[in-house]
Amino acid sequence: xxxxxxxxxxxxxxxxxxxxxxxxxxxxxxxxxxxxxxxxxxxxxxxxxxxxxxxxxxxxxxxxxxxxxxxxxxxxxxxxxxxxxxxxxxxxxxxxxxxxxxxxxxxxxxxxxxxxxxxxxxxxxxxxxxxxxxxxxxxxxxxxxxxxxxxxxxxxxxxxxxxxxxxxxxxxxxxxxxxxxxxxxxxxxxxxxxxxxxxxxxxxxxxxxxxxxxxxxxxxxxxxxxxxxxxxxxxxxxxxxxxxxxxxxxxxxxxxxxxxxxxxxxxxxxxxxxxxxxxxxxxxxxxxxxxxxxxxxxxxxxxxxxxxxxxxxxxxxxxxxxxxxxxxxxxxxxxxxx
Ligand code: PBG
Numbered sequence: 556x557x558x559x560x561x562x563x564x565x566x567x568x569x570x571x572x573x574x575x576x577x578x579x580x581x582x583x584x585x586x587x588x589x590x591x592x593x594x595x596x597x598x599x600x601x602x603x604x605x606x607x608x609x610x611x612x613x614x615x616x617x618x619x620x621x622x623x624x625x626x627x628x629x630x631x632x633x634x635x636x637x638x639x640x641x642x643x644x645x646x647x648x649x650x651x652x653x654x655x656x657x658x659x660x661x662x663x664x665x666x667x668x669x670x671x672x673x674x675x676x677x678x679x680x681x682x683x684x685x686x687x688x689x690x691x692x693x694x695x696x697x698x699x700x701x702x703x704x705x706x707x708x709x710x711x712x713x714x715x716x717x718x719x720x721x722x723x724x725x726x727x728x729x730x731x732x733x734x735x736x737x738x739x740x741x742x743x744x745x746x747x748x749x750x751x752x753x754x755x756x757x758x759x760x761x762x763x764x765x766x767x768x769x770x771x772x773x774x775x776x777x778x779x780x781x782x783x784x785x786x787x788x789x790x791x792x793x794x795x796x797x798x799x800x801x802x803x804x805x806x807x808x809x810x811x812x813x814x815x816x817x818x819x820x821x822x823x824x825x826x827x828x829x830x831x832x833x834x835x836x837x838x839x840x841x842x843x844x845x846x847x848x849x850x851x852x853x854x855x856x857x858x859x860x861x862x863x864x865x866x867x868x869x870x871x872x873x874x875x876x877x878x879x880x881x882x883x884x885x886x887x888x889x890x891x892x893x
Contacts, residue, residue, distance in 0.1 A: 585868040587861070589633035589887055593679065593834070594880035597770050598622055598665045599642040610766035611839055612846045614878050616642050619665045625881075626669055626676065632884035636677030638726065638876055639665060641686050642772045651695060652687030656712040663720035670721040679753060680722040682714045682738065683729040691773040691780050693729035701785055703731050710734055711741035718747040726811065728755040730785040735805035753834060754807035757795040757821060760786035763814045763840030770839065795821050799829055807831070809873070814838040816863065819870040826871025835867050836876040845879075857886045 561567050572582055597616040599606070604618035617625060629637060641661045647654045654660050666678055683693045684706065690696050694706035706729070714725045725742075727734045735754050742750050760783040768774045787794060799810055809832040812822050822835055845863050849856050860879045867875045877883065 585865055587865055587887060589884045590635055591874045592634055592880045592883060593874055593876040594629050594634050594637045595640060595876055595878060596637050597640050597642055600644050600661055608770045610843050611878060616770060619668050623672060626673060630673055630676060632888060634880060634884050638679040640681060640771055643686050648687055648689045650689055652684035655684055655687040656709060658716040663716055666720040666722050677723045679724040679726050680717045682710050682725050682727040685773045686771045694731060706731050707734055707737045711737050714738045715741050715745050718742060718750040724751040724753050726753040730758050735802045735807050739806035751808040753809045753811055754802040755813060756799045756802040756810040757812045758786050759789050761814050763838050766839035766843050792821055799825055803831055809834060814841060816841055822870040822872060832873040834874045835872045842878040
């Protein structure tokens with residue numbers, strides 16, 4: 556870009572552009588749209604259940620009959636995609652997470668139910684075993700080790716049955732090695748040429764996932780789960796670049812970086828280095844942290860939520876998963892922004 560020497564004060568007054576509302580609106584570099592927003596939805600077995608998640612005010616686990624009204628609200632607000640996460644009954648969990656590959660499992664049934672009513676809504680499903688295993692890990696666990704290649708075989712089956720049920724985007728979220736290539740091949744050989752893969756290419760071993768783990772019931776008797784042999788160390792960024800490189804070469808259609816706000820430097824770095832759509836996830840711990848702050852700043856709620864999300868666009872995100880999805884969509888709709 557050509558460098559032009561700007562005049563100094565008073566030739567340049569940075570506040571000139573900020574003086575009037577129309578001008579501030581006109582000069583906004585980034586805007587949020589409901590098209591950028593993905594609503595995470597928690598589903599559980601049974602009927603007529605709406606269970607509040609105590610650490611995430613305003614977020615619920617619904618039985619599939621109840622989910623349709625939440626989904627309908629999202630669609631009416633202009634949200635174009637949702638991400639589905641199951642809370643599996645303990646009686647269906649085992650050491651290998653075998654319910655993950657049952658084509659009549661909760662996720663598959665719910666995808667069909669939602670697609671039947673809202674065929675144009677994009678549905679994203681996690682490909683990982685943690686909701687299905689008794690130990691709460693994302694992969695096959697043996698002698699204190701998470702077995703990479705054995706886990707891959709199961710992930711492939713899980714991805715194929717989800718695609719078969721009507722899921723549009725499979726999202727491997729477990730940070731195993733080689734899973735994008737394996738899943739891509741499995742999808743291709745089963746005729747799912749257009750099923751997209753959103754790779755959680757850069758997922759940190761973060762302490763901000765706590766409320767999510769209780770929401771899906773994967774906390775093992777509140778014993779701390781250490782996922783640091785597969786998820787990334789929060790101090791690393793070069794490793795993130797390698798992860799993204801690999802997942803692109805293995806056939807990912809888009810990548811996700813997670814958590815969100817504490818990792819915007821990673822998002823920005825990846826955005827500058829790669830030509831691929833990048834998503835971010837404002838995760839459960841961030842959500843509950845922001846809700847805590849809002850409790851003390853009630854009359855500024857909309858601006859706090861908006862600021863917590865516009866920063867993702869500024870850093871280069873194509874889209875954002877956020878538990879504020881319905882609320883931000885309402886804020887955008889009412890144009891009550893800025
Ligand atoms: C698990 C998964 C996790 C999240 C999404 N998928 C948790 C984990 O890795 O333990 C976290 C999302 C959140 O905290 O909101 N495959």
